[in-house]
Amino acid sequence: MQLFYHPELDNETNQFTFPVDESRHISKVLRKKSGDILHITNGKGIWYEAEILNPDHKKCTAKITANRAVSPNPYRLHMVVAPTKLNDRFEWFLEKATEIGVHEITPIICDHSERKVIKQERMEKVIQSAMKQSLQTYLPKLNRAISFKEFMTLPNSDNCFIAHCENNQKKELLHAARPKENTSIMIGPEGDFSENEIEMALQNNYKAVALGNNRLRTETAAIVACTTLAMINL
Incomplete structure (x- = not known):
C-alpha cells in the first residue's frame, strides 16, 4: 500500500490537487490512471481514500471518496536531541523515530555540540517520507534548533528525563518512565552534556536516566529511548 501526504485536506475537502512532486510520482512512477484509488493522510490523524480524476504529472487531481479518524497513541513523546556531526546520522534518527512513533522533536545545541545548524526543510522531508512509509497518519512536529539554555x-511536562554518561545516580529509563503520559527525553551530543548542563536540567525537574550498560552513539541512544517508551505503552 502506498500512502500520500497532503497537509491541506480536511473534512470539508471534496476535490483537490496534488503538488508537483506527488503528481509526478503518481503519474510517472506509479503510472496511476483515472479511477484508481489512492490513500492519503493530512498528517493530523485522518486517513483518506480518493479517486483520481486526472493523473496529470504536474497537477494530479482527485476527489475524496471516504475518510476516517485514526486514534492517537495513548502517550506523547518529545525527543530533545543534539544534532550529530554527520547529517545522515541525524536523518537516520528522524526516520526511525518517526516509524516508532515519536510525536515531537527538538534539535538542541549543547556546549559540546559540533553541529549547530540543521537544514530544517530537508529534515521535515525525511520525517514526511518516514510517516508515509510506515503508514502513519500523524506527522511528528519538528521544532527549530534551540540552545540548551533557551x-x-x-x-516542560512532569515526566522529563536526561540521559547522560556521567557516573551519577541514575535509574534505567525502562523503570523510570510511566505509561500513558507526556514524556520528554533529552539526548546529548557526541561529547555528552557538560556538567553544567546536567546540573541545570536536574534543577529544572529533569530526572537522570540510563539506557543500558553500553555507551551509545547519540542517534542510537535516541532510538533506544523511543523504543523504550513505545514498549512500556503497549
Whole structure:
C-alpha cells in the first residue's frame, strides 16, 4: 500500500490537487490512471481514500471518496536531541523515530555540540517520507534548533528525563518512565552534556536516566529511548 501526504485536506475537502512532486510520482512512477484509488493522510490523524480524476504529472487531481479518524497513541513523546556531526546520522534518527512513533522533536545545541545548524526543510522531508512509509497518519512536529539554555526556559511536562554518561545516580529509563503520559527525553551530543548542563536540567525537574550498560552513539541512544517508551505503552 502506498500512502500520500497532503497537509491541506480536511473534512470539508471534496476535490483537490496534488503538488508537483506527488503528481509526478503518481503519474510517472506509479503510472496511476483515472479511477484508481489512492490513500492519503493530512498528517493530523485522518486517513483518506480518493479517486483520481486526472493523473496529470504536474497537477494530479482527485476527489475524496471516504475518510476516517485514526486514534492517537495513548502517550506523547518529545525527543530533545543534539544534532550529530554527520547529517545522515541525524536523518537516520528522524526516520526511525518517526516509524516508532515519536510525536515531537527538538534539535538542541549543547556546549559540546559540533553541529549547530540543521537544514530544517530537508529534515521535515525525511520525517514526511518516514510517516508515509510506515503508514502513519500523524506527522511528528519538528521544532527549530534551540540552545540548551533557551530550552531550559520553556515549560516542560512532569515526566522529563536526561540521559547522560556521567557516573551519577541514575535509574534505567525502562523503570523510570510511566505509561500513558507526556514524556520528554533529552539526548546529548557526541561529547555528552557538560556538567553544567546536567546540573541545570536536574534543577529544572529533569530526572537522570540510563539506557543500558553500553555507551551509545547519540542517534542510537535516541532510538533506544523511543523504543523504550513505545514498549512500556503497549
